[in-house]
Amino acid sequence: MRWMVLLAGAWWQAWARWRGGLAARIFFAATLLVVVVLGLTFGLTSLEAHRTVDESIRRALVGRRRGVQAFLAGRTTALAGMSGASVQVPQFRERLLQRSRGDVLDQAEEYRHLLGASWVLVTNDRGLLVARTDYPAEFDIDLSRGALMAGALSGEQADGAWLDDRAQRLYMAVATPLRASPDAAPQGVLVAAYEVGDTLAQEIKQASGSDVVFFALDTLDRPHVVASTLPREDIERVLVADTAALRRLQQDSAGVGLSAQVAGEHLVGLAGPIRSAGGSVYGGFVSFCSRDAELAAFRALPRTILIAVALGIGLALVIALALARQA
Structure with a gap:
């Protein structure tokens, strides 16, 4: 911190001595421009990275949702085949x-x-x-x-x-x-x-690599967790708090998005319905993935830009120090 204070002081000293000169004005204007451009680049890149991550998570969740549906369909088909043969x-x-x-x-x-x-x-x-x-x-x-x-x-x-x-x-x-x-x-x-219990949920997690939660709906369409690879108490609070979203499963065939904080981790999920033979929604499932884990791959780029901003400011301060000593 001491060197930053010294360089900032040198910059201010250079500005005090050279503020009347054209060279000083050009220098400080150019320095300010570099800082602003680098700052805007950092902000836009960070925004684009988050947007890219969200799109990537959405595509991944759609695939995992289909994977859960395929797993359930496969298990049901196997049971139906054995029953029919028996x-x-x-x-x-x-x-x-x-x-x-x-x-x-x-x-x-x-x-x-x-x-x-x-x-x-x-x-x-x-x-x-x-x-x-x-x-x-x-x-x-x-x-x-x-x-x-x-x-x-x-x-x-x-x-x-x-x-x-x-x-x-x-x-x-x-x-x-x-x-x-x-x-x-x-x-x-x-x-x-x-x-549809914890054993089934663990099998799906091993097959898909993602956490999954199964829930049933009571007569008032309130969810309660019947199986989960995540802590039940934490995730049930999330489902109960978003009951209105889960009700959309009756009509929304594309799935319903959910967000949760579990053990300090930001999870993003996509819910799908589990229907009776008559088509009524008796419950559903939510496939979750960690947004923090997905963002980890993109954090290196904003960090690099931040270092570039710091280096640009540092270089400007060094030049300011040199100008101050020559004055």
């Missing part, structure tokens, strides 16, 4: 259609282990619950009104989100009609589901 086995199908509810529940539990599903349920041809592995005491509940079950009862395999309000958990479910042949009327429906 119900083609007559012995398996007949055991699920037995009158003994205990036998049906046992067979459903075996099937759940075979698929690695979170739960499995079976209904009769009217959509009445026969057995469900995660709530074994429940039966004779009418499930035919939902789009997922209605599609399977009409003879078509269907899939979509399934929200368990009691456990506050979100699942992806596949409903497969139980019938002897493709032309036969369904005798019942088999539903298998996997949970």
Whole structure:
């Protein structure tokens, strides 16, 4: 700091002695011009760098959002394929259609282990619950009104989100009609589901390299986190504070942007919906990336310009010192 004070003093001394001369005026005008130009260059470059980073983050988030959707679609397709193949086995199908509810529940539990599903349920041809592995005491509940079950009862395999309000958990479910042949009327429906939980979120992070948060929406469209690779308490506050933005997922197919501060880091995210078989938004996910990390690659350029500004000012002060000594 001392040398800066000395040089500034020399500059002021030179100006005091030479302010009446044409050479001094030209010198100081040129110095001021250099400083202004370098300062403007620094500001414009910094602004352009931030704009470039924001565009880069947006493109990256769009790609990661598609990656999450593809991951979920792939997992659901695999579950649907295994379910469809299983119900083609007559012995398996007949055991699920037995009158003994205990036998049906046992067979459903075996099937759940075979698929690695979170739960499995079976209904009769009217959509009445026969057995469900995660709530074994429940039966004779009418499930035919939902789009997922209605599609399977009409003879078509269907899939979509399934929200368990009691456990506050979100699942992806596949409903497969139980019938002897493709032309036969369904005798019942088999539903298998996997949970959208922390394990799934970690698998997606390993595959995509980005943090992801899954949330479910309650009846008032308020979000609550069901899975996350980020601290739940921090990220849930962000989602609750931006409930209005998440409501736009009902119509916005391009995704909804979010911003969060987590552990002192500025995160930028893009949300996507998770829909039921009928198209209703039951929840969604947000892919996040660090804006600070993306900016790190651009910080070297503004730093270089800042050094150039400092060198320009320093050179001007040295010249001012030389002029002051000659006077």
